[in-house]
Amino acid sequence: MIQVTVFRTDNQITSFKLSGHADSGPYGYDLVCAGVSAVSIGTVNAVMELFKTDLEIEQGAEGGYLHVKLPDTLEPEIMEKAQLLFEGMIISLQSIELEYSEFIKIVNK
Structure with missing residues (x-):
């Protein structure tokens, strides 16, 4: 099972963590894994590219783990826009x- 943990402070997403494997189909045909990966990696890439910012990213060597943290130093306007993208990601995952x-x-959490 994939567990998505969303960490919030003052109702803002500060980081999220994906861990585990869906195992909903054979390797290469796991639709849940593909969907979760596409939504989460697409959002991370969009935030980094659109706002020219680096995120703190930790990945497992063989998949099954992704931890992404927003930097505390983001300007308020950029943070607000990044929040919108990450909230959209959560809705897609839901x-x-x-x-x-x-x-x-x-x-x-």
Whole structure:
């Protein structure tokens, strides 16, 4: 199962962590894994490219782990826009969870 943990401070996303494997299909055909990966990596890439900022990213060598942290030094306007993109990511992941709850769980902390 993929566990998505969203960390918030003052109702703002400060970081998120993905861990585990969906195992909803054979390797290379796991739709849940593909969907979660596309949504999360796409959002991270969009934030970095659109706002020309580096995020603190930690990945597992063989997949199954991604931790992304927003820097504390982001300008308020950039932080607001990044929040919007990350909230959109969470909504997309919730849509996947709604259909495939046996393979993905989202936890807010």
